[in-house]
Structures are given as structure tokens and as C-alpha cells.
Amino acid sequence: MMEVGLYHFLFLGAILFGLGLFALISRRNAILVLMGIELILNACNINLIAFSRYGGLGVDGQVISIFVIILAVAEAAVALGIILNLYNNFSTVDVDEIDSMKE
Amino acid sequence: MSLYSIAFYFFALVIIVSSVNVVLTKNIIHSAISLFIALFGIAGIYVLLYADFIAVTQIMVYIGGILILLIFGIMLTTKITNLELTTKNLNIIPSIIFVTVMTVMIMLIIRSTQWKVVNNPSGVNETIGLIGNALLNEYLLPFEVASVVLLVALIGAAMYARKEKTK
Numbered sequence: 001m002m003e004v005g006l007y008h009f010l011f012l013g014a015i016l017f018g019l020g021l022f023a024l025i026s027r028r029n030a031i032l033v034l035m036g037i038e039l040i041l042n043a044c045n046i047n048l049i050a051f052s053r054y055g056g057l058g059v060d061g062q063v064i065s066i067f068v069i070i071l072a073v074a075e076a077a078v079a080l081g082i083i084l085n086l087y088n089n090f091s092t093v094d095v096d097e098i099d100s101m102k103e
Numbered sequence: 104m105s106l107y108s109i110a111f112y113f114f115a116l117v118i119i120v121s122s123v124n125v126v127l128t129k130n131i132i133h134s135a136i137s138l139f140i141a142l143f144g145i146a147g148i149y150v151l152l153y154a155d156f157i158a159v160t161q162i163m164v165y166i167g168g169i170l171i172l173l174i175f176g177i178m179l180t181t182k183i184t185n186l187e188l189t190t191k192n193l194n195i196i197p198s199i200i201f202v203t204v205m206t207v208m209i210m211l212i213i214r215s216t217q218w219k220v221v222n223n224p225s226g227v228n229e230t231i232g233l234i235g236n237a238l239l240n241e242y243l244l245p246f247e248v249a250s251v252v253l254l255v256a257l258i259g260a261a262m263y264a265r266k267e268k269t270k
Contacts, residue, residue: 003105003108004107004111004112005220006218006220007213008115009152010213012115014210014213016118016119016122017209018205019123019126019202020122021205022126022198023126025202026126026193026194026198027126027193028191028193030180031180032125032134034173034176035125038165038169039138042142045161046145046149049149049152050152052152053154054221055219055220056219056221058237060237062154062157062230063238063242065154066160067245067249069157069160069161070252070253071252072164072169073164074252074255075256076168076173077172077256077260078256078259078260078263080176080260080264081259081262082263083180087179093180
């Protein structure tokens with residue numbers, strides 16, 4: 001095991017991105033798909049902050065990651081509203097069974 | 104092996120194990136709890152990267168906000184009394200292949216790129232003041248736009264989630 005550097009954080013971000021992508025592809029419950037999106041956004045944040053630390057650019061990466069967090073909150077709120085609406089209309093949140101525009 | 108490396112590997116192990124649990128477990132509530140642990144680990148990684156403010160924001164916003172919202176969503180959309188809290192994965196083999204190829208590709212790209220690394224960050228002792236200055240000087244317009252986006256998302260989410268009574 002070597003000393004921790006930029007590569008380690010980027011690899012961690014890549015693994016987290018892969019896991020989030022896996023949830024996005026293979027999960028059937030819409031809320032778990034949403035959790036996959038959160039994992040992907042966190043992977044992106046790790047990358048941004050790692051570059052902010054090792055790139056010598058000051059706090060720009062951290063400021064951008066604050067915007068990512070803000071957008072993640074907005075996205076989670078709207079997506080949960082949509083999922084609740086889907087549940088009201090279809091009585092399920094299974095993304096495979098929701099295949100019509102109207103009930 | 105320094106304490107920094109040990110802390111990094113500890114947090115990385117926590118994050119990866121709990122994220123694997125998030126994407127593989129059958130029980131939705133277990134998934135949410137694992138996401139909770141993973142988000143805490145990510146906050147620890149932020150602390151290791153000298154981003155204390157982002158770490159606190161992560162804990163407050165993700166764990167105090169988004170995760171609670173997700174658990175509310177789970178409670179409202181599953182029939183708990185019928186013990187239907189489980190879910191299945193679909194297309195496991197193709198997605199494992201796709202995701203593995205994708206991740207390995209990203210890692211190879213990271214590996215083969217020459218990053219310009221500055222190992223000694225100059226004067227980043229406290230980030231809160233720097234972030235505040237950056238937010239109110241160079242990033243003022245995105246900051247204001249983000250506040251409008253949050254307001255619109257709030258109103259939109261409330262409007263979507265309300266039950267239609269016009270039938």
C-alpha cells in the first residue's frame with residue numbers, strides 16, 4: 001500500500017460511480033434508482049474536492065461541489081414528488097410496470 | 104503507513120462496502136441505512152481532503168435532509184403492513200458486465216493521464232472564509248440562480264406530490 005494521493009481519491013470516485021450506475025440500471029424500485037443517482041453525485045463531489053485539494057486551484061472545486069449538493073437536493077425533492085404522484089396513479093413504484101403515459 | 108493513509112483506507116472500505124449493500128440488498132430500509140453509512144464515510148473523505156465546510160454540509164444536507172426524504176418516500180410508497188419492503192434486481196449479469204467494463208475503463212483513463220499535482224496546498228487552513236468570499240464575489244450569479252432553483256423545486260415538488268382532487 002502506497003501513500004495516499006490524488007489517484008486514490010479518483011479511484012474511489014470511479015468505484016462509487018460504477019456502483020451508482022449499477023443501481024441505476026438494475027434496481028426496480030424507483031426510490032432505489034434515486035439512491036443510485038445520489039451515489040453518482042457523491043462520486044462527482046469527491047472528484048471535484050480531490051482536484052480542489054491537489055490541483056492547487058484554491059476553493060473553486062469546493063464551491064462547485066456546494067452547487068452540486070444544492071442541485072442534488074432540488075432533484076431529490078422533485079423526483080420524490082414525481083414518485084409519490086406515480087404511486088397515486090399506478091399503485092406501484094416499480095419502474096418496469098410504469099409504461100404508459102396515462103393510467 | 105501514515106495515519107492519513109489508514110484513515111483513507113478505513114473510510115474507503117466503509118464507503119465501498121456500504122455502497123455495495125445499497126445496490127444489492129433486498130430490503131429497501133437496509134438500503135437506506137447503508138446509504139446513511141456511506142454518506143458519513145464520504146463526509147470523512149471530505150475532511151481528509153481539507154474540506155471541512157463541505158463535510159458538515161454533507162452531513163446536514165444529505166443525512167439530515169435527503170435521506171430523511173428518501174425514507175419518507177419509502178414509507179409512503181410501500182405497503183409496510185403487507186411486508187412488501189423487498190425489491191429485486193433486474194438484468195444482473197449484463198449490468199455487472201457493463202458497470203465493470205465502465206469502471207475499469209474510467210480507472211485506466213485516470214491511470215494513464217498525467218495529472219498536474221500540487222502536493223502542498225498554499226494556506227488552506229480554514230475554508231469557510233474562502234468559500235464565503237468566493238460565493239459572494241466570483242460565484243454570485245450562480246449562487247443567486249441556485250436559490251431561485253431551490254425555490255422553484257420546492258414549489259414544484261409540493262405541487263406534484265399533492266393529490267389531485269378534481270375528478
